Amino acid sequence: MAGLMDGRAGLVTGAAGGIGRATAIAFGREGAAVVVNDLEDRRDDGDETVRLVEAAGGRAAFVAGDVRRAADHEALVGAVVDAYGRLDFAHNNAGVELSETLADTTEAQWDLIMDVNLKGVWLGLRAQMTQMAAQGGGGAIVNTASLAGLIGAPALGAYVASKHGVNGLTKTAAIEGAPHEIRVNAVCPAAIATAMILQQPYERRQELASPQALKRFGRPEEVADAVVWLCSDRASFVTGTAMPIDAGSTAGIVLPGEVT
Ligand SMILES: NC(=O)c1ccc[n+]([C@@H]2O[C@H](COP(=O)([O-])OP(=O)(O)OC[C@H]3O[C@@H](n4cnc5c(N)ncnc54)[C@H](O)[C@@H]3O)[C@@H](O)[C@H]2O)c1
8 A cells, every 4th residue: 555655755853752653653653764862872762663664664874964954954964865866755743841040040051052953953953954945846844843833831940941942943944945845744642652751750741741631641653643634735724833732731721630
């Protein structure tokens, strides 16, 4: 059966685990070739993602790189083009979290969150959109924002600011990309069961998930399916959106209850 992404090639940042790994696997299952990126010290986990993409039916290679560095984005895009001929899609997904009040956030912590979550996405968009515009034929990019890109949250100020920034960048990128048929969207997940959430103490996990009407943590695959759809031709008229994948968190007043 034909896959949604047959013959397409692209990249996923922050794909050594969590949402990025699930997305890379989902792209592979739909017939794509994927360059899997993460930090050098996550190489073993990145190689495991490659193995899982191949097992799902796709082609893949791991390329280490730090999304804070422009040269690493150029190298990532270059790796996709060298290996597979063109860049059809990109998922700017790498991110870091900080649970700290505004008063207790240090400048170094602020800078790290902004550099990875916001500058990292801008540098990715710049490299990817330049390549897509030059090669012609359009392309699709998805940025991982967050529910924290749509609403505020206690002890999450730097992260909230960075993810609101990602949604702003996404809208502008969609407008600038449109003449080249490059679509750019964001996904805004609520609490998903990855290292980022699971490493938090029980009370903090409950706090972060408290806006959710569905009282369970999401699975990375539930975000991955939306990312693949947004990158596919099925979403050909969708650009500039910040899609909530949020278990009803932005639907309205939510009843209290334990999230499991
Ligand atoms: N888990 C959630 O509840 C949740 C909710 C909303 C949004 N998000 C966002 O989803 C994305 C993926 O997070 P996750 O939940 O899978 O957590 P995760 O920690 O498993 O994944 C993040 C990945 O990014 C990588 N990374 C960090 N800094 C990097 C850098 N400078 N260069 C390259 N890679 C880097 C990490 O090594 C890691 O593999 C993040 O942007 C996160 O903010 C997560």
